[in-house]
Amino acid sequence: MKKTRTDFQCPFSAVDKKYSPEQLMETYFQFNDLAASKKRLNSIMNYAVKRNSWIxxxxxxxxxxxxxxxSFIRAGYLITLKKNKWTANTQSENISPLVLGLLSEKEYQNPLLVFKKAFKEYSIQEFDYFMSGMVYLSLGMYDNLPERNIVSPYIHLTKMLDAAYLILERKAK
Incomplete structure (x- = not known):
């Protein structure tokens, strides 16, 4: 039986080092602010569904x-493969809705649930296809709309950004 392995490296990468998922997420947030990432993802989505305009x-x-x-999506997938629990002892009655963002209280308690749910519903390749399609459609004017459901992957990506930031914030404490 042939073993299949998922390639987690970027095709443009010249470095053959292995990094932990936490390091990959830290690197992502060093170069991309959480709010700016969500805003850029939102603008890409908005321009992808507009027919007569481009970003x-x-x-x-x-x-x-x-x-x-x-690379962030691959780091999220790697986090789901780890056995660690990323729970925190926070009381649900003290949590503000503004702090939760899109996360539910259960997902706020255990951010790993966000990644598990996302990768249960979509594969890495489907997230890549989604991002590539949205970027392609946002960079030009096209008469075609995306042929798939684009709302669910978008919500999953937004929740994954929130959960990853929460994981790194708790790890720092």
Missing amino acids: REDPSVIFHFRQSMQ
């Missing part, structure tokens, strides 16, 4: 964002 940002910035999201 005005430099295409190289959008391409770099797609590449960094691709």
Whole structure:
């Protein structure tokens, strides 16, 4: 029986080092602010569904964002393979809705649930296809709309950004 392995490295990477998922997420958030990432992802989504307009940002910035999201998605998948629990002893009655963001109280308690749920519903390749399609459609004017459901992957990515930031914040404490 042939073993299949998922390649987690970017095709443009010249370095053959192995990193932990936490290191990959830390690197992502060193170069991309949480709020800026959510805003850019939102603008890519908005321009992808508009038919007669395209995103005005430099295409190289959008391409770099797609590449960094691709490595972020792989880091999220690697986190689901780990056996560690990322729970915290926070009381649910003290949690503000503004702090939760899109996360439910259960997901706030255990951010790993966000990643498990996302990768149960979609594979890494489907997230890559989603990001590539949204970037492609946002960079030009097309008559075609995306042929798949684009709301669910978008919500999963937004929740994964929140959960990863929460994991790194708790790890720092």
